Every structure is written in structure tokens, then in C-alpha cells.
Amino acid sequence: MDETSEDVETATAPSTGATRRGRGEGRGAAARRAARTGGGAGSAMPFIRRKIGVYEVLDEEALALVERNADIVLEEIGIEFRDDEEALRLWREAGADVRGERVHFPKGLCRELLKTAPSIFTQYARNPARNVQIGGDATVFAPVYGPPFVRDLEGVRRYATIEDFRNFVKLAYMAPSMHHSGGTVCEPVDIPVNKRHLDMVYSHIRYSDKPFMGSVTAPDRAQDSVDMCKLVFGDEFVDQNCVLVNLINANSPMVFDETMLAAAKVYARNNQACVVSPFILSGAMSPVTVIGTLTQILAEVLAGASFTQLVRPGAPVLFGTFAASISMQSGAPTFGTPEPSLVSYGAAQLARRLGLPFRTGGSLCGSKVPDAQAAHESANTLNTTLLAGTNFVLHAAGWLEGGLVSSYEKFMIDADQLGMMQRMAEGVDVSEAGQAMDAIREVGPGSHYLGCAHTQANFQTAFYRSSIADNNSYEQWLAEGEKRAEQRANARCRSWLDNYEAPAIDPGLDDGLKDFMAKRKESMPDAFS
């Protein structure tokens, strides 16, 4: 096992229910073909193992500068851990200087604590073929997280429902280059706020077999997420392995609040992964500069990630970054601009130096519709995300309108782009077939390669085949109704949802999950705020 990867199939969950595919299937020629062709719905696609290098924007001197400044922030300014006596006690016991809710960290303390955090780990799925590596040379794409609204297939912008939630789980299940089912793919606001996490976790388990995320909005909801996983994987397996990745946002600048601390404690205690993510709109939550923003991000991650190791040494934790700016004219968040890209590249470097898996980026945009603005902003963000060497990519598909909206059409457009990134990450084939000297000899000057033996042998997998792009002639495009990208995405989305087939599940497990949900729902009155 080299330092950048691990065999994600070394352990298998003991009770994953029936699975449609054998272990390891989907890693071969069929999967590669799916990758190249944009994929039929449901084609198995492994997570990405990057064979291309990372792009870096900071030299050694700049990196050392940021680390030095972050140490100053940690020691002199400190980070607040709010409304959580236990957290403050843990920090005091660890040797931090706690004044009120402000924790000041002696130089080196956080880095010392983080030595127990794994740099690479496996998140298990109920179908072992869907297990993903988090960290090292792996990149894992997960859908949009958090929007209260959807833009539906009729073009209506409205509050999301549990039916929308299930639809996005189904689409993520069917998308070949979506490696993860994500978490709050949209907020199902038609279900009481204190109970919807049960339906969300159940939907991820029932309508997909890919790995997923747990609830972070209250400690009992986090525990429910873990407990439902125990029904799937078994108590002992969950205690020893990661089956949930969970989003723990810092309340930037320099604050962790009660809600996030409570969720982090539940997940760390259960040995589940926390993505400790400063939520940064530069100019509001951080300075207007790249280095200033990186300094604050590093300080916040050092504090938050090392906190998980205080709770349970060895619990998996990610260096998270959500990077955007605000318009200094209107205060509105902006996406896909150069400054957040520089922040993401730099943060990835800091994470690698810290030895933690890294999360940033996705397909972020501020546009209200899946137009050229949405695409430019998303593409700028996504190209950066890939080349930065990001390990876990939330919001990889479906994000619209600054994260207020989950868009069906944009999900399909983004998913196509994820396939391109996956192909890009395969890098360059230098084999004899890749060199194609026989083809060049056979064809020679002034001819063409369309019919030559090498082309015939390789054309089916030679190029990524977009499922959204129209490359036909203008005349043919006219004859077919002058469709724009989002109209083609709309038709493709309807077709996928019509043709969705749920992965098989053990009926006993399904009943167990339903019983659990019913009991938990009975145990409390509905709450809507």
C-alpha cells in the first residue's frame, strides 16, 4: 500500500443487505466505458484515483508564512467554542488556555493532537462496490447539500419536498461519476424539522447503495443517523469503521457553535468522519485577501479538527473549506471567481502538509438558472477542485442560486461534467497503444485516421462522450427544435427518473429501518422550526 491510496476493499460490511453487483465489479472495462460515454444511468463508476498531479499556487515560503500566522491566531486571538462546557473542559484538560469561551492554543498543541487522525480512510457503503477512499489520490463526488428550494422539471422554483429529496438520491444513484449519495440533497420542508432526518437517512439507504452523510442539526438526530447505520452495518462494524461523513461548519470567523460541536462530538465518539469546514465568504467571514483567508481557515480547521481527536483519538476528520467571496458592492455572495480558486488551491496544499483529507469546491454558482453564468462559474470551480487534488467534493452537482436551490436540470449538466473530470484524472496513456505509432505509420501524410486499424480498435473508448452536449450540424440542431443544454438535460432527467430501479435491499433490514423510524417519530411531537 503506497502512501496515497489504500485498498478500499480490504474490509466488507457484514450485513449490507442484498446487493445487485458483486464486490469489485464496476472497476473494469464496463466502468471505463461508462466513464467515457457519459454513461448509461446506473453504470457503476468507482471513485476517482487521480493519475494526474496537483496544481499549487503557494511556494514553501508562503505556506510557512500562513502556518506561522495561523499559529499566532490560535495562540493570541483564540477560537471560541460556544455554549458547550464539555468542549471547554476537554480543551482545559488538553492544556489549552481557556478564558471564558475563548480557547487559546499553545503552539503545536493542535498539530500534536491531529497526529492520531488518519490521512486516508475508507467510507463503507451497503454495497461494497460503492465503498470510497477518502484521502490520498482519491477524489469522491457528492451532490449538492442544503438547499431549501428546488427548481423543478416544469421550471418552477418552490420549496423542496421529500419527493424531491428521493428524486435527487435516485439521480445521484444513477449518475456514473457520482460516487456518493451526499446528505441534505435538498431540505424536505414538508416533513417536521425534528423528524425529517429519519426520512433523509432512510432515503439514502433505500433508494441508493452509495455511501452517504448524517444529520448535524441536533445531537439526537446525529445519533439517529448513527443508529440507523448500525442496523445496516452492525454495531461493532460502525464503531470500528467509517460509514458516515458529516459536515461540521465553523461559524466563521473563529467560532464553533453549540449545534455543530454537539454533532461533532456524536460523530467523533462513534468513530464517524467530520468534515470541519470554515464557511467563508471572503470580505464578510474572512479578510478580503487570499493569504488572510487561508490563515483564518487553517486556524479554524486546526482547532475544530483537533477537537475531534480530543473526543476520540483516531476518529476520521477532513480539512474542509467552503470558499466564495462577496460582492463588495451589494454584499451578495459570488462564485467561480479567481480569488476563491486561489484559496482552494492554497487550502489543499495546507491540508496535504497537515496530512488530512481535503474537501472544497464543487459546481458552485450564483446564477438563478442553468445558463452560461451558471456553467462558467461551476466550471471554474470544478476545474479548480479537481486540479487542487480535492478528496471529497460536496456540491458536485445540482447547486444553483448560491446554494438556495437544488436544480434538476443543473444536476444533469453537472453530472456530465463530473464524467469529464473523471476522464481527465486518468491522465495520459503512454503504453504502446497510447503511442499509436502504428496508426501514424499506417495513415501517413495527407490521409485520415477514421478507418485505420488503431482507430477501429480504440474508438469506442477513445474520447469522453458528453450526454448533454449537442455537436450535430446547425441544420440538424435546427430540425431537432433548437434545444438548449438545459432542455436536453430536462429530457434526460425525466428519462432517468422514469427508468429508475431501486437497488435490492434485504426485507428484514428494510423493516428494521422502518420500525426504528416509526418509534423515533412516535417519541416526539412534530416541530416545524
Next chain:
Amino acid sequence: MDETSEDVETATAPSTGATRRGRGEGRGAAARRAARTGGGAGSAMPFIRRKIGVYEVLDEEALALVERNADIVLEEIGIEFRDDEEALRLWREAGADVRGERVHFPKGLCRELLKTAPSIFTQYARNPARNVQIGGDATVFAPVYGPPFVRDLEGVRRYATIEDFRNFVKLAYMAPSMHHSGGTVCEPVDIPVNKRHLDMVYSHIRYSDKPFMGSVTAPDRAQDSVDMCKLVFGDEFVDQNCVLVNLINANSPMVFDETMLAAAKVYARNNQACVVSPFILSGAMSPVTVIGTLTQILAEVLAGASFTQLVRPGAPVLFGTFAASISMQSGAPTFGTPEPSLVSYGAAQLARRLGLPFRTGGSLCGSKVPDAQAAHESANTLNTTLLAGTNFVLHAAGWLEGGLVSSYEKFMIDADQLGMMQRMAEGVDVSEAGQAMDAIREVGPGSHYLGCAHTQANFQTAFYRSSIADNNSYEQWLAEGEKRAEQRANARCRSWLDNYEAPAIDPGLDDGLKDFMAKRKESMPDAFS
């Protein structure tokens, strides 16, 4: 002078006519502000000096492999120089093995010849503030080249006219991050084919003061382009300096045809720059693999670029690459996919090893309209173009429908993206102001940065401000008419054209150019094919 840049202002053209701006102006705070804000029309923007590194996809072993294989192609297969006895004679005299029209190159011959080609040179503009460096750490953006059609501001797709041509020259003049006026920004098909080059060159001189390109469709048209430049810059200056960059496409695979050879000879003889560009749709003009395509590109460039040195040692020449693929299902060209990106990254590495300035990329797409497809494909290509370290970027704005159409709306959208790339290339500020430690200390945990002193001092130039993106609230966007990106681009384009002001020109020069054109037009009957 370091190895990656030169002082582009060391020489000044003697007779550039009146200029609106002093020499060197536009390099300071105003230009940086223009860059950050998306720019007012006409704001001066220098070319890009990249302060960020290049991204590379080939290791030393792969690079050496491609070079070895290209040498085999050159020696064993050979390159055809068609219908040009002089070219074949020059090659024979240089020691090549010429069999019919097929030239076989002894190992090392082309590289030896290329030792006289400059790795960095200046292209002069009639306004010295617009001079550009070609090569090294410089990136120069030029508009779309070649489309016979336009998609106009009424949304009509039709044949281009000289009025369209002038409009695109005006827009390129006004776009802050467009450093070059380009060449055939569209084909003015309303002017006889044997005379339109005169109107095109005149338009570049009269309606802009940025550097531009000459005609390559016939040797007398190339000579006319040079002769018109002599009126602007003086005979001796033109003989000693580059005032024209010219696109010499290889007729891939492995052929240079009579037309391109004739143009290359005229320009090289006059000491003007040739961009020797294999025109590659992988799968048709090259093998379906990245390494095979790179091998052929390198062989073609080695042959074509070294040919310019046979004609005139020391004449500037670029390593060009036009990388796209074809759909193996329909045969249609495809853009913005992963394989051409890998080709561009690899070709840039080969060019650097050869010590030649590099051209690739732009804002390429296959879409018929400026929708999400157009934007994704363009953004994937443009991000690659920047990070590859490309020196000269043709098709940086306005390209639509596989290069058949120059689009006004897409020009505006692309130009905005060029501003983002220019900002990105500035990299990270590690100064004390960039570190922003005062801001972090002032704000502290739980507050915000909106009003702090550091933000107040820096907010105007902190973030790139898009001229196309709408980042307002959904409600505001609704109230303003639910406009898509291309509608905003349309309005901005109309406003620019309404507000265009021509750069000043010496009346004597203008008369001289008009006289030259009139005499040349009188000297031959109109031709329309």
C-alpha cells in the same frame, strides 16, 4: 532581463500616428482596477505576466518518449511540402532527404535549425502601450479567428459582413483583457475574396490600436499586409521587428500545402511571426490517443517551424496547437472535453522544451447558442489554456458553433472570463497587506469583516467584479426581468458599440493607407471564390 520576460518597451515604432495614451500608461493602478472590475470599455490592460506556475501532465519519461517518436516520424515517415519547389529546394540544401514532395529529416536537423528562433519577442502595436510580449511568462488574448457566419444582436445567424468585422475589432479594442486585435475576426463575405484582406488590415489599424494579424490566404495578400504595416511603422522598423503574427496551419496529418507555405515564406522573409499550428481533430487528423496526437503535433511543428528558419534565420515563430476531438459516432468536432485539454497541457510542455512561444486553446465550444454547453466547453478550454502557460491565445472570445460563427453575445461573456483569467494569473499577494493579520486581530471571533479598516482600504480592488454575472437576490432578479447571461451580454454589447470611440490616427497615415488600398483594389478584378 530574466529568461521568461523582456522589456517590451525597449523599442518604439517610429511612425505610429497619434496615440491616445502615453507610453507605458495603463500599467498601473487604473489598469489593475479595470482588471478587477471587469473594466469599463476601453480601459487599458497590459498583456498578462503570469505569476502563477504552469500545470503539467507529462513526466520527463513521457516527454522524452514523444520526442523520440516524433523524430522517428520526421525521419522515417516524413512530412509533405506540397506544390512548392522552392520549399523542397531549401530542404535539400539544408541536408534533408527529399523524395518527391516528401521530406525526410535527419535526426536533429529541425532542432538545429530552430536554434535561431527567438524564445521571446515583442509584437509592436501602433500604440506602444499596446505592445505585447510573445513567449516566456506572457499570455496574450486575441479574438476568434475565421468564422464565415455571425450570430448578431437580433439573434439572427447569417453571413458576416465588413460591418460585423469592424464591430468585432471595436469590441476587442474596448475589452480590457483583450490584448490583441486578432486577424479574421469574421469573414467579411460582402467584399471580394481577393480584396477583403485590405479592408480587414485597415480595420485593425483604424478602429483599434492593438497589435493584429495578417492575411495568409495568398502570398500577395500576405505581402499587402506587410506593406500596409510598413506605412504604419516604416520599412526598416518592420524588417527588424515583429508587427504581425500570422496563422500558418499544417494540413494535418503531416502536410503543409502550397497556400500556407507561400504565406509562411512571405512572413518569414519579412521577419514577421508565424504560428505554425497543426489543425487537429483527434480521430480524424491524428490518432485517437493523447500521446499519438502529441507525437504528430511535435513532428509537424518541428518541420514547419524550422522551415521558417530556412527562409530567414531568426524570424519569430510559435509552436501552435489547435486541439479538439471528433465524435466517433457522428464525426462532428467536439470541444472542451478532457482529451484536448491533456493534449494542450502536453504540447505546452513540448514547446517549452523546444524554447518556442506556445499557442493553443481559447474559448472553444460546439454549441449553437451561448448556453451552458457553450460556457462549460469554453471554460474547460480556457482554464486549461491559462494553466498550461499558453503565450498566444487565439479564439479567446466570440467563438461559437465549432468556429463557424462569431457571436456578439458570446464575445462579451468570454471577455468577462478573460478578465477572471488575468486576475487569476496575478497569483497570491503575500505582502503584509495580503496577510491581513491586522484585520483578523481587529475583527476577532464572531464578528464580521465588512467594516474593518483593512476591508475599507482594499475592497475596491479585492475581488474580480464580473460584468456579466447577476449575483443579486432571486427577488431582485425577478423584478429586473429574469434575464439570462446572454441577455445581459447583449445589452452590454449594444452599449459598448454605441459608446465606441476610435483611437486617434495621424491623418496622413490614414490617407496613405486608403491610397494603398484603392490602388491595390484597382489593380485587379473582383473575385468571389
